[in-house]
Amino acid sequence: MKKSHQDSSSLWNYSPAPESKSHISLKEKYGLYINGKWEKPISGKYFDSINPATEEILAQIAQANDKDVDKAVRAARFAYDSVWSKLSGSERAKYIYRIARLMQERARELAVIETLDGGKPIRESRDIDVPLACNHFFYYAGWADKLEYAFPTRKVESLGVAGQIIPWNFPLLMAAWKIAPALAAGNTVVLKPAETTSLTALKLAEIIHDAGLPPGVVNIVTGFGDTGAAIVNHPDVNKIAFTGSTAVGKLIQKAIATTSKKATLELGGKSANIIFEDAPIDQAVEGIVNGIFFNQGHVCCAGSRLFVQESIAEKVIKKLKQRIETLYVGDPLDKNTDIGAINSKEQLQTIEKYIQIGLNEGAEIYQPQCTLPKKGFFYPPTLFSNVAQSNRIVQEEIFGPVLTIQTFRTIDEVIQKANNTPYGLA
């Protein structure tokens, strides 16, 4: 009765189900999208954008210097003065709506490129990043002609040229987050994507071009930190919108402190998930897994700190360990994959640095038995237990698939500890 009828363990290796790359088109070399045209960089320099899962080069990307940025800002200013600020809200909405529709039509292509360039699982770029990005354009298209009614007794005005600098964790979605509301409110845009993930922003430039947006309303300049600095420091930019690290956010705030530039900064986080003893534990474990391992933990509001009530800590940690044994780490293009590639070599090194810090601090590490691909930048899901609020791995944002687990006794204690972080986000 008790004998096993066949050895079944080997049968359940899921078959590779990679998303096809046949329908995407990438140029070998991308220029800067300025004033409705693809321009060669004045700097004359290009850099490689690689696939973090294979380390293969996907395309060469123009590296904008301050002269290129100046050209882009001038184009944006001219477009603002001559066209965009003069259009009615309902006219602006038509363009934004058209961009949304064109993005939807090319959703598959955008999803595959996002995964190739950034390393996130295709399941996420296909089901989350790209549809949400489209939805943002739809949503803000709806706002464009309603702004004057949304704030009665106040006059709603555009600012002018918005300089926008976005991170590599949600490249297309962040571009949509920044561009769509700026356009809806009547501003023109100079946007710089992160250097490791320029491609979907450049594809978005193609879409914006196809949508017939007046030249100069949206300009995409690619490059590194110095390109971003050139945008921040340009005297004719009215607003800086930045999402990224806290360190760079502070630099930006310093740089514009003596100017009239406005700013929105969305920076780091070390968010807490709190599990009380009366929680549905199995589903709480799912919540923990989604919170920290979604997008390899490259999420500013990732649930990177876990607080578990002491009465159930052992049980929760055991279940969590069992659960992460079943996560698939590997080819981001495969639809079975739960955890894809770390975005860049630099980020992988940052994660490894923090792991070492955790080990040196005496934290207890747990990683599942999983084989990582030989090429590319991968890191297994990782739990650190036996840590305190004073551990550096608990205080600092790691931005990777690494969870720290603390225990608590009372609700007051845990609320105090959850809020005891310098990060303002989440």
Add this chain to the structure above:
Amino acid sequence: MKESFSLLEALSKTSTIDKVGVEERVARFQTRSIKNESKMQGLKMALGMIDLTTLEGKDTPGKVKQMCFKAAHLHDQYPDLPTVAAVCVYPSMVKIAKDSLKGHSIEIASVATAFPSGQSTLEIKIADTKFAVGQGATEIDMVISRGKFLQGEYNYVFDEIASIKEACGHARLKVILETGELVTLDNVRKASDLAILAGADFIKTSTGKIQPAATMQVTYVMLMAIKDYYDATGKMVGMKPAGGISTSKLALHNLVMVNEILGPKWLNKDWFRFGASSLANDILMQILKTQTGIYQSADYFTID
């Protein structure tokens, strides 16, 4: 008094279930890709886990004999196919099934305990069970008293299961929760724990007479109950989703779920069954399609 107190205490430790979280988790199992060789192995495995079932008021010896022949000869044109795991019939048909399956290693399962409503006395249920076992049933599928359960009379339900288990002797006991009548996932979990603690060899979702039956959400919650019990005691309990699983795809999704939650130890007919009447032919159709690349007409597969 003392024993009832400990049962209540044990059940109160059962954690609550968040339905939205369960739905999200279950959706993930359905996107795993099973192809080619894995698919073929999975299909054959599922075929060998079926409890081929007929539970109708109009069942006759003729009908049962024909179904039993099918159970042992699923599709003789295709070599090396397994037989189903068991046939499942009413107690009055057990002897017919037993005689029909002489020489085969197919288990004879019988529903008992005033199936499907369970609305009778314990004495009659015990007699029903003993009759089925006496006729040659090697497995008993009992129903719990859902009315008593919903009244909160857990001790009654516990004792009933324990008594039937005793009446089973060597026959393995599957305890049907009839999840469609328990309604909430919290109830499903509580009933699973109760059945396991009372000595169930298998827990089973449904009679097949009530909708909804074996949804993946319900099966998931029951598998988690089995897992928690195994982690705590090291003892294995089997699982049988029954009712509503009529396609190969759904069967494979169920196997993916069992594998990811309980692991490969449960992936055989001793620990996992499908209660189904029409699943077998759909699997056969898929097996032949996988082999030949072409779907065959439904009339190439026999109906018994």
